[in-house]
Amino acid sequence: MTESCVAKSRKDNRPSGEGMCGAVFPPPATGPRGFRASSAAPERHGARTGQFGDPSRRRPAGEPSRAGVRAEPRMIRRVLLMWRQVSFWPRALRCVNGAVVAPGTSRIRSGTRSEPGRPVHRNGQRRPVQGEAVSRVEPVLARALFRTPLLRLDVAHRGRVRRLGLKLESRGPTGSVKDRSAVGLLRALHDERPLTPGTVVVESTSGNLGLALARMLPGLGCDFLAVVDPKTPHTTRRMLTDRGARVLVVDEPDGRGGYLLSRLRRVRELCADNPGYRWPDQYENWAAPDIHRRVTGPELTGQAGADLGTVYVPVSTGGTLAGIGAHLREHRPDVAAVAVDVRGSLAVAGSAGRRLIPGIGASRPSAFLAAPHSYDRAVHVDDIEAIAVCRILVEDVGLALGGSSGCAVRAMLTDREDDGPDDRLSVCLAADGGGKYRDTLYSDDWATEQGVAKEITSAVEHLRSEGLFFDRKHQEH
Numbered sequence: 001m002t003e004s005c006v007a008k009s010r011k012d013n014r015p016s017g018e019g020m021c022g023a024v025f026p027p028p029a030t031g032p033r034g035f036r037a038s039s040a041a042p043e044r045h046g047a048r049t050g051q052f053g054d055p056s057r058r059r060p061a062g063e064p065s066r067a068g069v070r071a072e073p074r075m076i077r078r079v080l081l082m083w084r085q086v087s088f089w090p091r092a093l094r095c096v097n098g099a100v101v102a103p104g105t106s107r108i109r110s111g112t113r114s115e116p117g118r119p120v121h122r123n124g125q126r127r128p129v130q131g132e133a134v135s136r137v138e139p140v141l142a143r144a145l146f147r148t149p150l151l152r153l154d155v156a157h158r159g160r161v162r163r164l165g166l167k168l169e170s171r172g173p174t175g176s177v178k179d180r181s182a183v184g185l186l187r188a189l190h191d192e193r194p195l196t197p198g199t200v201v202v203e204s205t206s207g208n209l210g211l212a213l214a215r216m217l218p219g220l221g222c223d224f225l226a227v228v229d230p231k232t233p234h235t236t237r238r239m240l241t242d243r244g245a246r247v248l249v250v251d252e253p254d255g256r257g258g259y260l261l262s263r264l265r266r267v268r269e270l271c272a273d274n275p276g277y278r279w280p281d282q283y284e285n286w287a288a289p290d291i292h293r294r295v296t297g298p299e300l301t302g303q304a305g306a307d308l309g310t311v312y313v314p315v316s317t318g319g320t321l322a323g324i325g326a327h328l329r330e331h332r333p334d335v336a337a338v339a340v341d342v343r344g345s346l347a348v349a350g351s352a353g354r355r356l357i358p359g360i361g362a363s364r365p366s367a368f369l370a371a372p373h374s375y376d377r378a379v380h381v382d383d384i385e386a387i388a389v390c391r392i393l394v395e396d397v398g399l400a401l402g403g404s405s406g407c408a409v410r411a412m413l414t415d416r417e418d419d420g421p422d423d424r425l426s427v428c429l430a431a432d433g434g435g436k437y438r439d440t441l442y443s444d445d446w447a448t449e450q451g452v453a454k455e456i457t458s459a460v461e462h463l464r465s466e467g468l469f470f471d472r473k474h475q476e477h
Contacts, residue, residue: 137190140219141183144212145295146172150303150427153397154471157413163425164412164470165308167300170402170433174211176359177296177320177431182212184291185280186220193278197221201278202270204228204263206316206358207236208432209282214243225277227267229259231358235436256352256363257344283317284367292323300324300427301332309424310336312379312411314404314431315347316359318366324429325375339369339378340404340411342386348378356383356450357403357441359431379411384452386410387441388459389468390434394442396470400434403441413468 151166169177189195201217202225203209210226217224224245228237232249240247254261264283271277282288301308311328313321318339325337344353345361348369355361369375383403390406393399401409408428416422440446447453 137186137195137220140216141187144173144179144183144216146179147299148172150300151399151472152425154473155413156467156469156471158417158466160421162412163423164409165304165425165427166399166401166405166409166430167303167427168430168433170430170435174208174215175433175435176208176212176402177429178208178212179215180291180296181282181288181319182209182216182280184287185282185285186213186216187291188285188287189278189280195220195222195278199223199278200225200274200276201280202227202267203280203282204260204267205232205282207232207240207436208359210240210245211236211243213280214240214245218244225270227263227270229263231259233358233436233440235439239436254363256346257355258361258363260363282319286368288317288319289322289326289368292320293326294323296320297324297327298331300429301327301335304425304427307423307425308332308335308427309422310338310412310415310426312338312340312408312415312426312428313375314340314360314408314429315345315366315369316362316404318347318368318374320429320431322366322368322374329373336376338411338415339375340408341378341380342383342407343380344383345380348380350380356452357386357407359402360404360407377415379415381407381410381414382459383407384455385459385463387447387456388463389413390441391456391460392463392468393470394434397472399472400437400442401430402432402434402437405430405432406441 148167148169148171151168153164153166155162155164169175169179172179186195186201189201195201197220199220199222201213201222203213204227205213207228210224210228214224214226225248226240226245227248227250228240229250237247237249248266250259250263250266252262253259267279271279300311311324313324315321321337321339328335328337339348340360341348341350342355342357342361343350344355346352346364347360347362347366349365352363386403386406386409389410390401390403393401393406393409405428408430412426412428434442444453447456
């Protein structure tokens with residue numbers, strides 16, 4: 001411990017409970033028979049033993065000193081215990097960033113300096129040392145895999161009542177299906193070359209994968225650089241910085257209705273300029289589809305049961321659909337996998353154009369869905385109608401979904417409308433919740449700024465005129 005933390009506190013004679021450098025830590029442990037250690041060491045072993053015992057044994061004022069008189073064995077034991085406790089404190093307490101931190105504590109309470117050999121992450125957590133971080137990788141990733149519920153609704157539309165299941169990925173650790181993708185990507189990155197403390201991981205993200213990475217990487221001692229664009233909600237950007245990530249906003253349009261190609265170009269430049277940076281590359285790394293094949297797909301089909309008929313998955317990188325589709329082809333070939341894309345996106349065919357909703361669509365075809373058997377069919381929806389569906393869901397059942405989830409529900413309503421009645425369950429992967437979109441998709445002010453307020457209102461009225469209504473009669477599974 002440094003002199004500024006230990007010696008200064010002894011000179012100040014701070015009361016018990018008030019720590020050195022302004023920190024607060026537990027009072028000293030009690031010894032035998034309620035004995036409580038003093039915060040100062042004895043002047044010399046055995047000297048003035050009266051001050052350490054209970055009050056009845058202290059030397060009254062004016063009484064001659066008992067120096068040279070043999071102390072009682074019990075008092076000697078107390079003094080020795082006190083000496084061991086006091087001399088142990090400098091090893092037990094750590095001075096981190098100018099604050100004294102009790103053993104087992106990882107949060108920094110105050111100060112700006114770092115303890116030598118114990119680097120501190122940007123979000124205030126102690127950065128693990130190299131061997132510790134390598135051994136913690138698998139436990140950290142395993143804890144990020146959460147089982148999310150399946151909510152069943154009845155949907156009335158155009159004279160029909162259909163059974164709908166919403167796979168609520170918003171109930172995951174960071175509120176999106178990208179928690180699962182991040183686990184697969186980081187596991188593959190670590191298997192390729194261990195993620196050691198101080199490693200900088202950089203990724204292009206519309207928000208959700210960035211939040212997942214920003215949550216996991218500090219536990220490994222790694223830093224995260226998120227490359228986003230102006231369509232990323234300000235709430236998401238703030239959440240990223242709160243978790244210690246650095247955020248780089250790329251505001252150059254890519255000429256295809258979005259910013260994806262510009263973001264990817266910036267990531268490649270950063271990796272070229274900084275060879276030590278690690279890039280998971282969610283757009284072409286097959287570790288992302290594989291985690292959905294092994295985890296998300298089995299979980300979904302197990303919850304839906306034997307009456308599952310169709311699964312609707314919104315597409316951005318295409319990794320989630322590719323993984324779930326692979327599981328369905330192997331284990332449930334009777335279930336159709338439907339790719340849901342937004343108009344103006346090139347992720348699943350289509351043509352480039354304006355897109356309002358983040359987290360769905362792309363400025364280029366998905367690398368994971370090139371094979372003809374990747375999915376059974378595709379449905380392109382209008383983003384205005386998808387936003388209208390999100391708002392109707394809030395009115396009917398009090399459930400706020402993200403925009404891509406609204407696209408999946410809208411696709412379910414329009415898909416195979418002319419087919420006969422189908423009593424089987426249709427499941428929509430609700431990739432995230434609506435909390436991050438209060439200031440955008442659910443805001444009339446935002447709609448006015450985008451020039452789509454009247455369109456959204458008209459879309460809500462039109463869907464209501466068609467009898468659209470959501471009814472929540474079932475419990476989550």
